[in-house]
Amino acid sequence: MSVTIRDVAAEAGVSSVVVSRVLHNKAPAVRVSDKTADRVRQAATKLGYRLNVSARNFRMQQTMSIGVLHGLGFLRPLFDRKSRYFASLMDGIVEGAFRHGYSVTMCPRLLGQSPEDAMTDGRFDGLVWYSAHFSDENRAMLRNCSVPLVLIHSPASYFDGQFPTVICDNAQGIGLAVRHLVDLGHKNIAFALEGAEPSVEALLRLEAFKRHMSDLGVPVSEDNILRLGWNADGLDEYLAARPRHSAVITNYEGLAAEFLLRAPLHGVRVPEDLSVVGFDSTAYANELEPKLTAVFQPLVALGNAAIDLLVKVIQGEPVAPLEIVIPCGFDIRSSTMPINSE
Amino acid sequence: MSVTIRDVAAEAGVSSVVVSRVLHNKAPAVRVSDKTADRVRQAATKLGYRLNVSARNFRMQQTMSIGVLHGLGFLRPLFDRKSRYFASLMDGIVEGAFRHGYSVTMCPRLLGQSPEDAMTDGRFDGLVWYSAHFSDENRAMLRNCSVPLVLIHSPASYFDGQFPTVICDNAQGIGLAVRHLVDLGHKNIAFALEGAEPSVEALLRLEAFKRHMSDLGVPVSEDNILRLGWNADGLDEYLAARPRHSAVITNYEGLAAEFLLRAPLHGVRVPEDLSVVGFDSTAYANELEPKLTAVFQPLVALGNAAIDLLVKVIQGEPVAPLEIVIPCGFDIRSSTMPINSE
DNA sequence: GTGAAAGCGCTAACAC
DNA sequence: GTGTTAGCGCTTTCAC
Secondary structure, three states: OOOOHHHHHHHHOOOHHHHHHHHHOOOOOOOOOHHHHHHHHHHHHHHOOOOOHHHHHHHHOOOOEEEEEEOOOOOOOOOOOOOOHHHHHHHHHHHHHHHOOOEEEEOOOOOOOOHHHHHHOOOOOEEEEEOOOOOHHHHHHHHHOOOOEEEEOOOHHHHOOOOOEEEEOHHHHHHHHHHHHHHOOOOOEEEEEEOOOOOHHHHHHHHHHHHHHHHOOOOOOHHHEEEEOHHHOOHHHHHHOOOOOOEEEEOOHHHHHHHHHHHHHHOOOOOOOOEEEEEEOOOHHHHOOOOOEEEEOOHHHHHHHHHHHHHHHHOOOOOOOOEEEEOOEEEOOOOOOOOOOO | OOOOHHHHHHHHOOOHHHHHHHHHOOOOOOOOOHHHHHHHHHHHHHHOOOOOHHHHHHHHOOOOEEEEEEOOOOOOOOOOOOOOHHHHHHHHHHHHHHHOOOEEEEOOOOOOOOHHHHHHOOOOOEEEEEOOOOOHHHHHHHHHOOOOEEEEOOOHHHHOOOOOEEEEOHHHHHHHHHHHHHHOOOOOEEEEEEOOOOOHHHHHHHHHHHHHHHHOOOOOOHHHEEEEOHHHOOHHHHHHOOOOOOEEEEOOHHHHHHHHHHHHHHOOOOOOOOEEEEEEOOOHHHHOOOOOEEEEOOHHHHHHHHHHHHHHHHOOOOOOOOEEEEOOEEEOOOOOOOOOOO
């Protein structure tokens, strides 16, 4: 069918090994005479020879390809839907992978479903898994994983320090948000999160919220915690009853967006009646009305760092520390204002 | 090293052929007794057998993977940089590919560099190439392409109707823009494009601009065409001299953004002094100040349609028509206003 | 129903 | 410097 290494060998009057060496083995030990090498190259060009990557991958037991998994409850992350969370993370991952010569593959049924296949079937040299739920099922899957794997967003302790992990400094980021609001004179601040089983990071952020409030001498109790259902269920009731807080920090950008979108429907003005702080600060924050003040999560840097770690593991280098923590930033936009200014 | 099909065969006391059939051959002709099949499945579970995808790909000469190429002058498209052009297109491509069970791979050195490798080295079952330049080099590369390929954004005629292609209705889209401005009372309208060698689509849009202007009885000459250098070189001079047009249609969203960002620096108000219309209308349009009125290019639909076509070609089905044209929309935002309203 | 044999295209190991 | 041999794990063909 297509031209193989043996066809070239025949054409050049050498063995296939020589062809392989000349054409693909850039290694120093290419002990082939220049004359022969030329002949081989000419034959290859003449016949239009092209390396069969599948064959090589098979032979070499490596694919130079990295897979991306996620652990959330949706079928496929979208690059361009509201929050650019996934877009930014992928930019970092792709950038890192390309820098090391790896390709990045997204597979159906591997994003959110049966990641165990990707972990063991030889299709990837390594995996990045972000937002892995801390469940028994996932722990079992990770135990069986036969390729190098790096976690994003999971504290190392959650999987027994078994895998390197990259995470933003959630506590420090929430600290920036609390400090910002307190500086603006807010005392009655809520932390809003979604779902009956909040994510790993939601809980980290919640704990940080409580601690930073206390540290700044602001009273904090269960009343400062706004536990909403999925799809911000309960938010309309909260807003309709006039918010009992003057400011709210949301667990992620999309939730903050719900506040901004629904508040006007209930006559609640942002930021006059309620200051809103988000988490992530992707380009989406600039699209909202008013523009969203938010903790900046360095998603591109997280993706980059994860790949750097992963490539080290793939290449058998020792990695330390196992947990890389990247600090957050804070972007002040228009959804927050001083408490007394009206 | 890892558990192979032969290990399972030995454990179950059958040949590897049977194992293959039981485990992977969902085809109707699985002539294996239930008892044997059970034994095989148990052995597989016991040993923790996992299919080696590389081996199968190699054997089957197919990878269930689709590659994405582009023909522009940048090294790597970004998911989250300003215009969400690439993000939207990829959403459509990934969605389509997943629907058909294909994975999507992005390779270093294949986005913008040496796509010929991807075309012939067996790593992809098919390719999507968007924004392919209409050059002799690219035509030669396409001639040698040994896998199914679908173009996005290239008129079928540009590559001799050799490949199926998906494109938005540029002429109709520009028509919407011209009509909108004329309806607002504008007569002195410019079309702005970038670079010494404008892209295929830039020229299509330019031609459509001239035709629609004429059709609506608005005089149009070379003076209505604003030919800028790369990076909108020359735009500052244009703005500094006070725009000689009352409205401008730009060839793409990023160029419109340059108008919006630079106009204030020269005391030009948008839309009061200059109405600006963009092309693409991704989420970026909502981020700009003022929000950008723009022709909507259905990028997600384009990506989807391209994959549907590609999968047909891969599976050997006849495809007709070879050129799919998807109509544009028009999103009116805040960067345009009537000519007389001030 | 089941198995033996062959081979996809490539490269590592070793012999000469 | 160059060639021979062997085999990666899988599936297809064909014989039984």
